[in-house]
Amino acid sequence: MPGNKAVAYQGPGKVSVIDIDYPTFELKDGPGVNPANIGRKVPHGVILKTVATNICGSDQHMVRGRTTAPHDLVLGHEITGEVVEVGPDVEFIKEGDLCSVPFNISCGRCRNCKERKTGICLNVNPDRPGSAYGYVDMGGWVGGQANYVLVPYADWNLLKFPDRDQALEKILDLAMLSDIFPTGFHGAVSAGVGVGSTVYIAGAGPVGLAAATSAQLLGAAVVIVGDMNEGRLQQARSFGCETVDLTKGDPKDQIEQLLGVPEVDCGVDAVGFEAKGHGAGAKEAPATVLNSLMELTTAGGAMGIPGLYVTGDPGAADEAAQKGSLSLSLGTGWAKSLSFTTGQCPVMKYNRQLMMAILHDRVSIAKNVNAKAIPLDEAPQGYAEFDAGAATKYVLNPNGYLN
Numbered sequence: 001m002p003g004n005k006a007v008a009y010q011g012p013g014k015v016s017v018i019d020i021d022y023p024t025f026e027l028k029d030g031p032g033v034n035p036a037n038i039g040r041k042v043p044h045g046v047i048l049k050t051v052a053t054n055i056c057g058s059d060q061h062m063v064r065g066r067t068t069a070p071h072d073l074v075l076g077h078e079i080t081g082e083v084v085e086v087g088p089d090v091e092f093i094k095e096g097d098l099c100s101v102p103f104n105i106s107c108g109r110c111r112n113c114k115e116r117k118t119g120i121c122l123n124v125n126p127d128r129p130g131s132a133y134g135y136v137d138m139g140g141w142v143g144g145q146a147n148y149v150l151v152p153y154a155d156w157n158l159l160k161f162p163d164r165d166q167a168l169e170k171i172l173d174l175a176m177l178s179d180i181f182p183t184g185f186h187g188a189v190s191a192g193v194g195v196g197s198t199v200y201i202a203g204a205g206p207v208g209l210a211a212a213t214s215a216q217l218l219g220a221a222v223v224i225v226g227d228m229n230e231g232r233l234q235q236a237r238s239f240g241c242e243t244v245d246l247t248k249g250d251p252k253d254q255i256e257q258l259l260g261v262p263e264v265d266c267g268v269d270a271v272g273f274e275a276k277g278h279g280a281g282a283k284e285a286p287a288t289v290l291n292s293l294m295e296l297t298t299a300g301g302a303m304g305i306p307g308l309y310v311t312g313d314p315g316a317a318d319e320a321a322q323k324g325s326l327s328l329s330l331g332t333g334w335a336k337s338l339s340f341t342t343g344q345c346p347v348m349k350y351n352r353q354l355m356m357a358i359l360h361d362r363v364s365i366a367k368n369v370n371a372k373a374i375p376l377d378e379a380p381q382g383y384a385e386f387d388a389g390a391a392t393k394y395v396l397n398p399n400g401y402l403n
Contacts, residue, residue, distance in 0.1 A: 005398070006074045006146035007379040012065030015383050017376060020074060023047050023142065023150035025087050031072040033140030036126035043089040046154040048081030051098065051401040052175035052373070053144045055382050055394040057205050057272075058308050062136055063383055066274065066315045069136040076145030076396075077103040077133040078178040080171070083158075084148070092155045098167050099158040100177040100355070101151055102347035105131040105141055108156030119344030124152070130344055137312075145379065147398045159351050166359060171402060172366035172373065173358045175395055176210065181354050181365050183345040184210025184270070187304035188218055190341030191266035195219035200255060200264040200296055202289045204232035204243070206369045206393040207306055208270035212241050213368045215266075217357065224258060226251045228276070231391040239368045247280045252296060265301055267293035272307030273316075273324070284317055287326040294332040302339040309342070369393040373402040 006020045008031075025047075027033065027040040053076045062069040079101040086095055093099070106113045106121035112129065113121050120129035125139035134143015142149065151157055159177065161167035167174055188211050193199055197220045201211050204227035215223045216239075225236040226244035233243040244254045256262040269289045277285040278292070293303050311324040320326070333340065357363045371393040374382050382394035395402065 002148065004147045005376060006143065007076060007376070007396070009062055009069050009073045009075060010071060013063065015063055015075065015380050017379060018072070020142070020146065023148055025150070027140070030140065030142065031070045031074070032136060034126050037140055042150060042152045043087045044154060045087045045150050045152040046083045046090055046093055046158070047085040048079065048099070048101070048149050048151055049084045050079060050081045050144060050147060050149060050398045052080040052171060053146070053396045053398065054078035054175060054179070055379070055386055055396065056179060057207060058135070060383070060387055061272075061274065061308060061310070064315070064387070066313055067136045067310060068312050068314065073134065073136065074143040074146060075134045076143035077135055078175070078180070079133065079144035079149060080175045080178060081144075081149065087154070090154050093158055093160065097158070098161045098164055100161070100174060100351060101144065102157055102159070102351060103132050103179040104344050104347055105133065105139070105152060106157065106348070107153050116346055116349050118346045118348050132344070145376070145396055147376070159355060161355070168401070170358055172371045172395060173364065174355065176365045176369065176371070177351045177355055179347065180206045180210045180369065180393070181214070182347045182350040183207055183306045184212070185214035185350050185354060186345035187211045187268040187270060187306035188214040188266070189304070190302065191268050191304035192302040193218045193220050193266045196221045197266050198222045198259055198264040199224065199266045199268065200251065200293070201225045201268040201270055202293060203227060203270035203307065204229060204236050205270065208268075209236060209369045210365060211268045211270050211304075211306070212236060213239065213363060213365055216240065217363055222259065224255060224264065229389045229391070231389065235370055235391040246278050249279045251278070251292065255296065263296055263298045265298055267297040267301070267303045269293055269303065269305045269307040273309045273313060286316070286321050287328055290326070291329045291332070294329055294336065294338060297336070297338055299336040301336075302341070305340060305342040306345060371395050373397045
């Protein structure tokens with residue numbers, strides 16, 4: 001049986017590559033596995049040989065010690081792979097298929113899945129709706145920053161690429177379909193972006209850049225990206241975005257200089273719960289982005305909030321924020337009749353359409369997020385560089401598929 005190495009959380013600020021068991025069609029006990037899931041049979045699953053598996057900002061929240069993730073939790077929810085074993089109940093997916101894996105695990109059978117709300121599947125996490133690979137409190141499904149990974153409900157979950165050779169030519173772009181491209185697209189769609197829209201995206205990390213790319217794809221007239229990291233702002237400008245340097249203070253004045261008015265049609269939060277205030281030397285203030293977007297978004301507009309917010313943050317500045325309670329100016333949102341969309345992106349709602357846009361040269365998402373392939377054993381360095389603010393989307397290459 002092949003060996004299996006994986007990237008695991010080792011405590012705040014530390015990950016390492018460890019040996020783990022080769023996956024089987026049954027959930028075993030291990031770090032973060034929900035006790036109710038131990039022994040769960042997965043005849044509807046497949047085992048993938050990982051083609052690409054990405055480092056995500058959501059992983060970084062755990063690695064920084066900002067969640068209750070246990071030691072040795074295997075990380076990784078952005079997975080692209082080749083099917084090497086097929087469970088006895090799998091009918092349509094075959095060995096050799098190259099597939100994208102939605103980061104949210106869903107059964108395809110519950111009420112929410114049938115309503116395309118796959119981010120809040122009712123059957124895969126005994127604790128609460130919604131699940132993901134390699135993530136704290138998400139049921140304990142083993143992460144995909146590994147040589148091999150188990151994917152349940154394969155006929156339902158996997159997005160098969162139609163042509164292997166074409167897929168391998170565009171594999172860095174297609175690797176973004178598991179999470180950040182659909183997540184950014186969901187943020188733009190739920191913010192109401194359309195032809196002629198003016199859009200402000202808070203955060204120039206990979207999800208923010210994916211949201212900016214998505215806004216352009218949807219026909220926005222002006223896409224403005226705000227951040228404190230000049231390298232990431234430069235990356236946003238590289239594909240035609242306007243930018244706002246938040247070290248210079250509140251984005252309102254800079255947006256007015258760009259648009260002639262201090263507001264936008266659509267706002268997207270691609271930052272989440274580790275947000276900082278505005279201005280040079282600003283400290284962490286987790287409600288900053290949400291309150292700023294409510295102020296900046298035109299009356300009757302909408303806000304997409306793909307940025308992650310949690311109910312347990314042991315590193316938060318105050319007791320309320322440790323429980324996910326933030327000081328929101330909800331009255332502003334109410335007075336302006338703003339719409340809010342939060343939560344996991346339902347990846348399957350968008351991934352096929354975005355795959356077709358990639359395959360037919362309508363979008364270059366890997367270029368826009370500055371994707372870079374690195375070997376699995378360089379994952380600790382990739383995490384450190386990403387945490388230090390590198391304007392790069394790190395893609396792990398465990399099995400040598402990527403050039």
